[in-house]
Amino acid sequence: MYTTTDERGILNNYANEPKMYYAAYPSVEQQRRYAFQAGVAILFVTTIVLVALGVS
Numbered sequence: 001m002y003t004t005t006d007e008r009g010i011l012n013n014y015a016n017e018p019k020m021y022y023a024a025y026p027s028v029e030q031q032r033r034y035a036f037q038a039g040v041a042i043l044f045v046t047t048i049v050l051v052a053l054g055v056s
Contacts, residue, residue, distance in 0.1 A: 002014040026034065 002016070004012045004014070006012065
């Protein structure tokens with residue numbers, strides 16, 4: 001951890017900054033997985049909304 005002290009003796013701690021990197025574009029397999037997860041999420045939310053409407 002990087003620490004500095006000012007003229008009044010107050011300590012100031014700085015966190016270590018991680019190295020920056022560029023994100024890689026998702027592969028076709030990952031894109032299919034994301035699409036499947038989106039479909040499941042839409043189905044789940046729709047089911048919850050329909051159940052809530054049915055109960056009320």
